[in-house]
Amino acid sequence: MMTPRISELAWRNLVHDKVRLLVTVTGVVFAxxxxxxxxGLFLGFTTTTSGLIDHSRxxxxxxxxxxxYIEMGVPFSERKLSTVLATPxxxxxxxxxxxxxxxxxxxxxxxxxxxxGFDPDQPxxxxxxxxxxxVTDVKLADNVFVDELYKDKLGVSKVGDVFEIRGRRxxxxxxxxxxxxxxxxxxxxxxxxxxQDYATIAEDQTIFILIEMDRSARLDTVRHALLANVRxxxxxxxxxxxxxxxxxxxxxxxxxxxxxxxAVLGLVVGVVVVAQTIYATTMDHLREYGTLxxxxxxxxxxxxVIIQQAVISAxxxxxxxxxxxWFVVRGSxxxxxxxxxxxxxxxxxxxxxxxxxxxxxxxxxxxVTRLDPAMVFKA
Amino acid sequence: xxxxxxxxxxxKTYAQGEAAMRALDExxxxxxxxxxxxxxxPSGSGKTTLLSILGCILRPTSGTLRIMGEDVSRMNERxxxxxxxxxxxxxxxxxxxxxxxxxxQNVALALxxxxxxxxxxxxxxxxxxxxVGLRDKLDAYPADLSGGQKxxxxxxxxxxxxxxxxxxxxxxxxxxxxxxxxxxxVLKKLARERGRAIVIVxxxxxxxxYGDRTVRLEDGRIVADERTAVLEGAIA
Numbered sequence: 001m002m003t004p005r006i007s008e009l010a011w012r013n014l015v016h017d018k019v020r021l022l023v024t025v026t027g028v029v030f031a032x033x034x035x036x037x038x039x040g041l042f043l044g045f046t047t048t049t050s051g052l053i054d055h056s057r058x059x060x061x062x063x064x065x066x067x068x069y070i071e072m073g074v075p076f077s078e079r080k081l082s083t084v085l086a087t088p089x090x091x092x093x094x095x096x097x098x099x100x101x102x103x104x105x106x107x108x109x110x111x112x113x114x115x116x117g118f119d120p121d122q123p124x125x126x127x128x129x130x131x132x133x134x135v136t137d138v139k140l141a142d143n144v145f146v147d148e149l150y151k152d153k154l155g156v157s158k159v160g161d162v163f164e165i166r167g168r169r170x171x172x173x174x175x176x177x178x179x180x181x182x183x184x185x186x187x188x189x190x191x192x193x194x195x196q197d198y199a200t201i202a203e204d205q206t207i208f209i210l211i212e213m214d215r216s217a218r219l220d221t222v223r224h225a226l227l228a229n230v231r232x233x234x235x236x237x238x239x240x241x242x243x244x245x246x247x248x249x250x251x252x253x254x255x256x257x258x259x260x261x262x263a264v265l266g267l268v269v270g271v272v273v274v275a276q277t278i279y280a281t282t283m284d285h286l287r288e289y290g291t292l293x294x295x296x297x298x299x300x301x302x303x304x305v306i307i308q309q310a311v312i313s314a315x316x317x318x319x320x321x322x323x324x325x326w327f328v329v330r331g332s333x334x335x336x337x338x339x340x341x342x343x344x345x346x347x348x349x350x351x352x353x354x355x356x357x358x359x360x361x362x363x364x365x366x367x368v369t370r371l372d373p374a375m376v377f378k379a
Numbered sequence: 380x381x382x383x384x385x386x387x388x389x390x391k392t393y394a395q396g397e398a399a400m401r402a403l404d405e406x407x408x409x410x411x412x413x414x415x416x417x418x419x420x421p422s423g424s425g426k427t428t429l430l431s432i433l434g435c436i437l438r439p440t441s442g443t444l445r446i447m448g449e450d451v452s453r454m455n456e457r458x459x460x461x462x463x464x465x466x467x468x469x470x471x472x473x474x475x476x477x478x479x480x481x482x483x484q485n486v487a488l489a490l491x492x493x494x495x496x497x498x499x500x501x502x503x504x505x506x507x508x509x510x511v512g513l514r515d516k517l518d519a520y521p522a523d524l525s526g527g528q529k530x531x532x533x534x535x536x537x538x539x540x541x542x543x544x545x546x547x548x549x550x551x552x553x554x555x556x557x558x559x560x561x562x563x564x565v566l567k568k569l570a571r572e573r574g575r576a577i578v579i580v581x582x583x584x585x586x587x588x589y590g591d592r593t594v595r596l597e598d599g600r601i602v603a604d605e606r607t608a609v610l611e612g613a614i615a
Contacts, residue, residue: 009488012479291475294436296464296540297492373436376471377427377548 010308013285020284021313024277028317029324031270032353036325038263039349040339042256044332047340049182049249050242052098052116055128058210060223061241063234069245070098071114071183073207080230084209087225089217094122095192095206099199100185104164105155112185113154115165117195124210127189132159133174138191143173149336150186151175165198180338182249211235267356275360278310282364286371293373302368306361314357318350381448382409383543383576384433389442391428391599402428404599405442410576412543415567417590417607418580425599426580427548433578434467434546435459447543464492468537470547470566474529476521482508482532483517489539507535511565527558534565545569547579551586563589 014021047054053061053070062084064074084093097117102110118125120136127135127145137143144165146154154163161172165188181187188198196203213222219237226235236244250256282289289302325341332339391403403425410416418426431437432444435451444452451462463469468489476485483504490500508514511531521529530550537545547566551559563579567589570577579590587593587607595603 008484009477009480012477016479287475288477291469291471291477292488292492293460294434294463294469295489295492295536296460296462296467298460301492374427374431376436376469376475377431 007308007312010305011312013281013288013305014309014312017281017284020277020281024274024281024313025317025320027273027277028270028313028353028357029321031266031273031356032318032321032349033324033328034266034269035263035352036321036341036345036349037328037339038259038266039345040325040329040332040341041337042250042259042263043340043342043345044180044338045182045256045259046246046250048180048338050245051179052125052187053238053242053245056096056125056210056238057212058124058238059213059219060211060226061236061238062209062211062226062230063207063236063241065232065234067234069248070241071100071245073098075201075205075207076233078204078206080233081206081209083229084211084226087222087229089214089222089225090211091214091217092122092124092212094119094124094210096125096208096210097192097195097199097201098207099195099201101166101188101198101200103154103170103188104167106161106163107155109155111154112183113165113188114181114183114185115195115198116187116189117192117199118189119192124212127176127179127187129177129179131175131177135174137173138189138194140173142169142171142194143190144170144194145174145176145189146172147176147179147186149178149180149334153186166200168197170194170198178333178338180336184336267352270353270356271360274310274313274357275363278306278313278357278361279364279367281309282306282367286367287375289368290371290373290375293371294376299369303365306364306368307358310357310361311354314354317357318353321353322346322349382411383447384408384410384578385443385445385448386429386433387443387445389429389432389439389444391425391432391437392440402599403432403439406596406599406601407442408594408601408604410544410578412574412576413570414592415570415577415579415590417587417593418578418596419582419584419587419593420596420602422582424596426596428599429596430546430548430578430580433544434469435462464540466542466544468540468542468545470530470533470537470545470550472549472552474521474526474533474553476529476532476536478521481518481520482513482524482528482535485521485532486536486539489536493540503539504535507538508532510538511535525558526554527561530554530558530562531565534562534569538569543574543576545575545577547577549580549582552582556585559586 064076067073078095099115101113101115103113104110120139156172159172163170223235329339329341386408388405388407389403390405392399392401420426432439439452443450446466486504486507487500505517508517511534513531551562563586566577569575590607593607594601
């Protein structure tokens with residue numbers, strides 16, 4: 001015989017009605033998966049919006065004045081590059097293009113793409129996660145890299161396939177993996193020179209200059225020097241530009257707000273479902289709580305029973321939800337919208353689930369607090 | 380022998396619309412160690428109200444209640460659970476056992492409330508069930524026990540904290556006469572052998588012979604308080 005410590009009483013109260021336990025756990029699983037998917041989408045979207053910036057390896061970005069985010073770059077004279085390179089503290093600098101263009105599939109269908117032009121001889125701004133071909137292949141005229149995720153969208157099947165970008169020949173020289181675009185327009189990586197043609201940018205123009213500093217240089221010093229030497233431009237750190245782009249897409253457009261609202265909705269649904277089922281379980285055991293009170297149990301003892309029921313529901317629900325979420329996350333990696341579930345978020349979700357379930361138990365605690373132990377004398 | 384329970388002019392009124400209903404009207408009584416006191420009276424006479432007040436579950440509107448010499452009617456609400464835990468054991472008409480716990484666990488739960496270690500609680504629960512003749516039902520669930528067995532488990536639970544006072548609310552009402560007699564024998568034996576003060580609310584007359592004393596309530600007042608002849612044969 002085991003002595004019924006509080007946790008065992010809580011557990012037995014829960015498993016006594018298996019259908020209700022199933023409903024509670026299902027509610028927790030549903031809520032947690034919904035929150036994970038929405039937060040994971042938010043995280044995925046956020047990461048995607050600034051992917052080019054975060055992987056650029058640049059310390060500073062030079063843009064035309066008041067460019068709010070990466071897709072809104074405005075061309076400026078590429079002659080500024082020589083001034084940048086002459087500025088003390090600058091180790092490398094390169095011209096960089098990100099601009100929308102039109103991709104024509106073999107079946108004639110037009111697809112919007114974002115042409116990304118970089119200097120293949122420089123480490124800055126090159127594509128990452130290259131799984132087929134070599135980055136320097138873009139030195140050849142018309143060669144481009146696209147991501148595997150967008151093969152179907154762009155009608156690409158293999159290296160060597162030839163298409164048109166704004167009426168100019170484009171040959172697929174390789175593939176990247178997992179480089180998503182937040183917009184519906186996939187990135188097409190190519191050399192800066194090719195990009196000027198594909199994006200119809202004048203020969204003496206660039207959209208950005210990516211700057212890598214000397215290791216010993218101070219960021220503020222270099223930045224001020226660049227602003228002093230080059231007119232009509234902004235010089236932004238990679239972190240700042242990344243944040244500006246994220247904030248624009250996530251909050252200015254409202255896309256992120258919608259996703260976050262769905263996450264909050266998931267939380268509300270979870271709280272309501274769990275509150276209802278734990279309340280129903282409490283009502284079922286009200287007489288027993290009354291008996292415990294009559295026997296001298298303090299309110300604290302009863303709270304612990306109820307809260308432990310909530311925590312047990314939370315742990316079981318969380319465990320199952322993480323299994324479901326893992327499959328959802330895995331599935332999303334093959335699609336255009338990645339759902340991310342980093343470890344800190346998974347740990348945070350455990351805390352949130354426990355808070356959600358214990359919060360839901362407060363209604364029941366309130367009921368038990370007001371319980372009149374004299375009820376035990378009613379047959 | 381000093382009384383364990385001393386009630387002095389206990390009055391309980393309930394608001395009923397604009398009027399006040401007096402459920403208990405200046406009840407004065409005491410219960411001594413080893414006493415089995417039967418509380419009888421018609422429905423609505425105030426028996427359960429008096430039992431609730433004696434059990435520190437309900438507060439009197441006026442009057443004083445002393446348990447083991449301490450005035451519990453003036454105690455802070457937060458201190459009353461400890462009084463119930465340490466000094467009072469309850470036996471209910473509907474047994475009020477926890478259906479999800481075994482007989483042994485039901486008894487041990489009362490000890491868990493007192494903070495007794497799991498090992499000690501296990502041993503004591505087994506011993507108490509043995510005392511009420513249910514040693515072999517230690518791991519049985521309430522659903523697998525007869526009404527009489529359930530009530531004996533409830534008595535073992537009431538005894539778990541070793542309280543000087545046992546309050547029983549119609550403990551035989553849900554039992555057949557044979558089981559009812561068995562339960563009353565157990566309670567009577569407890570009072571005699573272990574010096575408990577036992578107050579039993581009963582509705583009918585069939586258990587009257589088991590009490591040392593019968594207090595009759597009507598309309599919230601004590602109308603009779605008399606020593607009764609004990610059925611010696613039933614106590615053996």
